[in-house]
Amino acid sequence: MQIGPYTLRNNVFVAPMAGVTDRPFRQLCKKLGAGYAVSEMAASNPRLWASEKSSRRTDHAGEMEPKAVQIAGADPHDLAECAKFNVERGAQIIDINMGCPVKKVCNNWCGSALLQHEDLVQRILDAVVNAVDVPVTLKFRTGWDRQNKNALTIARMAEEAGIAMLTLHGRTRADGYKGDAEYDTIAAVKAAVGIPVVANGDITTPDKAKFVLDYTGADAVMIGRAAQGRPWICREIDYFLRTGEYMPPPLVDEVRELMHEHLPAHYAFYGEYLGVRTARKHIGWYVEDLPGGEEFRQRMNRLESTAEQLSAVDEFFKSQHRYGDRLQYRPAHPDDDAIAA
Structure with missing residues (x-):
């Protein structure tokens, strides 16, 4: 898999997700098998570039x-x-965001709202x-919306403008994250262009990843x-795509070590006060x-301190040994969707 001069190690990517794919999380996903990960979206408004939030979102140190x-x-002009x-x-x-369906983004005619204005899409693509x-x-x-699907037009426009890769979520703006993603449009886009196409939407298991790749012909x-x-789901999918076999769940001790890597990196990135609060959602997802x-x-x-939080998480994962050497987690539900920009 190639993007411009960059050769990616596999075709399993992590979606950009606001409030999730910060630098510590992206780094962990890459370590655990993701071939590629994109930052949270950064606002093009120049008045926001120096803000603390924007600075974090564009921090790629190390x-x-x-x-x-x-x-x-x-x-x-602002996007350029x-x-x-x-x-x-x-x-x-x-990466240009024309996929986010969130109201506060679309109300500013950003994200997937742009798809209503193909002339503006063309000017943005050319400018950037x-x-x-x-x-x-x-x-x-x-x-x-479902009456106004124009992915083929946008895809051809993008290829002509010099876009290096397309990522297509199999829903319209009006769909939000409801219902099932459809893959026929992704297949049609892949057949219509000569640049790499990435399939996105409802891909939650190794089996689903293989089905979507086979059905659409997508590159990733x-x-x-x-x-x-x-975050280890990327290596599970990559392993299944390469071997046709399933990886066992991760060892409890491995995940304990990962928590001792992820959380301190998260705290260092956000600081004590914000770090302990923003880590809560990540910890909630882990457990x-x-x-x-x-x-x-x-x-x-x-808990109000990073030290207390890290210690509690460590004790929790130690307690998981009573159920076995490997995590006994419920598999991801096939109806879950990627809340991605």
Whole structure:
């Protein structure tokens, strides 16, 4: 799998997810088998570039290459300048967000709202591609609503503009994350263009990943919510795609060690006050399908220091040994969807 000059180690990617795919989480996903991971979306409004939130979202210090930043906005000039700004800060790939269905994004005519205005899409693609000398990719949806699907038009437009890779979520903006993702449109886009196409939406298990790749002919799959609390899902999918066999669940001791890696990195990234609070959701995802997980999550959410939190998490995973050497978690449900930008 190739994006511009970058050869990726496999075709199992982690989706950009607001509030989730920060640098510590991306780094962990890459370590655990993800061939590629994209940052949370960075606003193209230049007044926001210096904000603490935006600075974190574009912080790639020490991250495994290639370093990819997703940008969001509706003004071609601002998006082009944002792309240049992030390349100057170390971004090696720029991804344009035309896939986010969230109201606060679409109300500003960003994300998937752009799909209603093909002329504006064209100007944005041309402006960003011409602004930087790194590969530019596009993440988008099948259309604005089911009566107005224009993914084929957008895909051809993107290829002509010089976009290096397409990621297509198999839902419209109006669908949000409801119902089932459809893959016929992804298959049609793959057949219509000569650049790599990544399939996204409802890919939660190794079996589903293989089905989607076979059905669509896509070059890669992108995993969203299924990676929350299970960053090792990428290696499980990659292993299944290569061998046709299932990896066993991770060892309890391995996950204990991963928590001692992920949480301190998270705390260092956010600081004590914000770190303990933003870590709660990650910890909740790690434990939600494990014995005693919900009771522990409620108790852990009352802890106010990183030291207490890390110690409690360590004790929780030590307690999992009573159920066996490997985690006894409930498999991801096939109806779960990737809440991805």
